[in-house]
Amino acid sequence: MTRLLEVRGICKTFPGVRALSGIDFSLDAGRVHALVGKNGAGKSTLIKILSGVERPDEGTILLGSLETRFDNPSSAMAAGIAVVHQELSLVPQLSVAENLFLGRWPCRFARVDWSALRRRAKTLLAPLDETIDPTAAVGTLGVAQQQLVEIGKALSQGARILILDEPTSALSEADAGRLLRVVRELACGGVGIVYISHRLKEVQAVADDVTVLRDGRIVGRDEMRMFDRARLVALMVGKEPEQAPAIVRADHRKVMLSVCGLCQGDLLKDVSFQLHEGEILGIAGLVGAGRTELVRTIFGADPMDEGTIHVDGRAIRRPTIRKMLGLRVALLPEDRRRQSLLLTRSVRENLVLSVLWRLCRGILLSRRKESMLVDQLIRDLQVVAASSEVTVETLSGGNQQKVVLGKWLASRPRILLLDEPTRGVDVDAKAQILRILRELAGKGLSIVFISSELEEVLMLSHRVLVMARGRIVADRPVEEVDLSGIMLSAVA
Amino acid sequence: METAPRMSQLARSMWLLFVAYLGLCAILALIAPHFLTRINLINILRQVSLIAIIGVGMTMVIVAAEIDLSVGALAAFCGIVLAYLSVKAAWPLFLAIPAAVLVGMGCGAFVAIFRIVFNVPSFITSLAMLTGLRSGAFLITGGFPIGPMPRGFTALADGYLWLLPWPVVIMIVIYLLGWVVMTQTPWGRMIYAVGGNEAAARLSGISVGTTKLIVFIIDGGLSALAGILLVSWLDSGTPTVADGWELDVIAAVIIGGTSLFGGSGSVVGTLLGAVFMATLKTGMVLLGVSPYSQGVVSGAVILVAMLAGWLGGPRRHGANIGSLTRRLGNMAVRRSADAEGASAAPRSREESF
Numbered sequence: 010m011t012r013l014l015e016v017r018g019i020c021k022t023f024p025g026v027r028a029l030s031g032i033d034f035s036l037d038a039g040r041v042h043a044l045v046g047k048n049g050a051g052k053s054t055l056i057k058i059l060s061g062v063e064r065p066d067e068g069t070i071l072l073g074s075l076e077t078r079f080d081n082p083s084s085a086m087a088a089g090i091a092v093v094h095q096e097l098s099l100v101p102q103l104s105v106a107e108n109l110f111l112g113r114w115p116c117r118f119a120r121v122d123w124s125a126l127r128r129r130a131k132t133l134l135a136p137l138d139e140t141i142d143p144t145a146a147v148g149t150l151g152v153a154q155q156q157l158v159e160i161g162k163a164l165s166q167g168a169r170i171l172i173l174d175e176p177t178s179a180l181s182e183a184d185a186g187r188l189l190r191v192v193r194e195l196a197c198g199g200v201g202i203v204y205i206s207h208r209l210k211e212v213q214a215v216a217d218d219v220t221v222l223r224d225g226r227i228v229g230r231d232e233m234r235m236f237d238r239a240r241l242v243a244l245m246v247g248k249e250p251e252q253a254p255a256i257v258r259a260d261h262r263k264v265m266l267s268v269c270g271l272c273q274g275d276l277l278k279d280v281s282f283q284l285h286e287g288e289i290l291g292i293a294g295l296v297g298a299g300r301t302e303l304v305r306t307i308f309g310a311d312p313m314d315e316g317t318i319h320v321d322g323r324a325i326r327r328p329t330i331r332k333m334l335g336l337r338v339a340l341l342p343e344d345r346r347r348q349s350l351l352l353t354r355s356v357r358e359n360l361v362l363s364v365l366w367r368l369c370r371g372i373l374l375s376r377r378k379e380s381m382l383v384d385q386l387i388r389d390l391q392v393v394a395a396s397s398e399v400t401v402e403t404l405s406g407g408n409q410q411k412v413v414l415g416k417w418l419a420s421r422p423r424i425l426l427l428d429e430p431t432r433g434v435d436v437d438a439k440a441q442i443l444r445i446l447r448e449l450a451g452k453g454l455s456i457v458f459i460s461s462e463l464e465e466v467l468m469l470s471h472r473v474l475v476m477a478r479g480r481i482v483a484d485r486p487v488e489e490v491d492l493s494g495i496m497l498s499a500v501a
Numbered sequence: 502m503e504t505a506p507r508m509s510q511l512a513r514s515m516w517l518l519f520v521a522y523l524g525l526c527a528i529l530a531l532i533a534p535h536f537l538t539r540i541n542l543i544n545i546l547r548q549v550s551l552i553a554i555i556g557v558g559m560t561m562v563i564v565a566a567e568i569d570l571s572v573g574a575l576a577a578f579c580g581i582v583l584a585y586l587s588v589k590a591a592w593p594l595f596l597a598i599p600a601a602v603l604v605g606m607g608c609g610a611f612v613a614i615f616r617i618v619f620n621v622p623s624f625i626t627s628l629a630m631l632t633g634l635r636s637g638a639f640l641i642t643g644g645f646p647i648g649p650m651p652r653g654f655t656a657l658a659d660g661y662l663w664l665l666p667w668p669v670v671i672m673i674v675i676y677l678l679g680w681v682v683m684t685q686t687p688w689g690r691m692i693y694a695v696g697g698n699e700a701a702a703r704l705s706g707i708s709v710g711t712t713k714l715i716v717f718i719i720d721g722g723l724s725a726l727a728g729i730l731l732v733s734w735l736d737s738g739t740p741t742v743a744d745g746w747e748l749d750v751i752a753a754v755i756i757g758g759t760s761l762f763g764g765s766g767s768v769v770g771t772l773l774g775a776v777f778m779a780t781l782k783t784g785m786v787l788l789g790v791s792p793y794s795q796g797v798v799s800g801a802v803i804l805v806a807m808l809a810g811w812l813g814g815p816r817r818h819g820a821n822i823g824s825l826t827r828r829l830g831n832m833a834v835r836r837s838a839d840a841e842g843a844s845a846a847p848r849s850r851e852e853s854f
Binding site for chain 1: 700
């Protein structure tokens, strides 16, 4: 068996974080090597190092038996390492064939040789999926086929090592199965494949070897058949965190939000749950499990196909954003830069955006009312900014997120839907945000809390829902669940 | 908070423009003998008023991250509508003037509806409107001016309120209103929000479609108003007037510091921009600069204004003096490295593709 790639003793530190320490990893020709771990375990950092995006602080990379250094992604590419990311890098308007050989089209007399291009595309696609038409525009293909084109593109550049980063997260079960077969076939053809996925079932089906990362270290590494799923999960999760201090149970309180049989295309299937007054309901699940779609649909930002929603006992026929805001329901969306903030406007203007009419005297905004509200929010949330007049883009991620939270607290919500409120936020701000949320719940605010960090969900929530593939697969009080339990149901 | 608010990007670029304007005036006062006369200054204001009136609407449109190329043609068309109704159809002015304004608002709404309902970029719809309305103006008139207007109507453009011509008074009133709307009311905040981040605005409960519709209606109405004042000035509805005004208006807005990407800008800046360009043009006429070279100078001024904004601008696009010098430095390094490596490695050329 030929060794394609080996790394020894890789360490990488980012400001304040030890991302990787002492990583040894190897890949043989014809093998599929799975890389698993929780969010933040260091998988993406390792991929970035393997593909030349980041350079390791310590450690060596051996290609074959030669020590190598990748200065940039193109030098890794030249060495035969290609990464297929979740976000594809294809040009949707160009044909499949053009994409496969992007920038390296076969030429005759300075003119693209179309027939040769099509012929070569056909040969390249044959082992992947014969049904893909090389002349079709990539944009007209489904996600699964685009993914195959992306793989074909990597192979056309002579890739011997293929890194697949969560390739199935956006695919249906059938498409995922097809992709896994292609992965196996490629491996049989001698390509080495690094396979990253949260879906342990797939990993078990496709991988020969597995490496488990936790907190930047390798905690398990062997042939796949030596592990069962429970053992993998135990390794990924590690020590159970201490349970949160006893929190008031909310069962006897009244139901603020009740969702029944909610469906939306393939994304949400028959979702039902209840949220009580003063309760924090955590929603765990993998990326793509339907958590974001669930809260967006409840808020009226996306249309729903079926189901009923009751807010404080009132049936909502078709939720719209305005209607839900009127009922004092608020959504903090997952991407604060794209969906929440006016980056070029001031902190003040951002904070009052959803309550403009409340600050008016007649039709004019009252500066006095506005600055009173803004000052109070900045104080309550401990936003660190030179003044309320600086633009939001100059603030740190944590403070930006506090501004977003403040914007929604200004609307005095009774139900607050939070989609990843702690993503990209530093440790201090994260702790502050969690503390504020707990206080608010104590005052009777009902909160839906989505987070990809399971520890956080367990720490904050009274009750935990787990979603997988658009369904709720578990709904339990926090005392009855633990990390491994959630992980197991989420990855099933 | 303890620290005083820093001056915003926009305020800074507006000060820069204002200082540049004072400089321009000083130079012209020194070398152009008739520049500092009352008549000349009033003339500049009169000249600027129509462009500046449309500029208020255009500022709102551009802040909302849209564009309207049809304003010049729309002004001409609405003028024709007014002249036709009052001269050919013998409508009284108190009916014909509102009718012309309504036509302007309707055309604005048309562009907005294409944008909101069919998702056609306003650039395209308003470009179609530009050619369509201009040709419509010719169709209605047969190519000849319609006039003269009823007695007394020319007073609207000729007359004075104390020292100021009526169009200038109207301009000032509209700027006051525009400033209040944009800075003191929820509607203004909504326009900035829609242009700055449409998704965020929508999730904050702001109706993006309605906001854009209103902005285009205001813009169309103000174009019609400019067209009406123009009819009063010329005492006839003429299909060829206001040609190319859309560019003058957009130039004023952009020079005034409003971002073409939407989300930031101010009507005060637009007024400054319009006055600046009009002063420059008048100055060139006074100095006897050939009409052929005037365009070159105006174009250069627009470029310099943009470059100044770019260099002093926020760092988010990596566009400032520091990054510019860094980038130039990098280019120089790469070029010299290329020169060294050129003979050594034919392979490296391949890799660089």
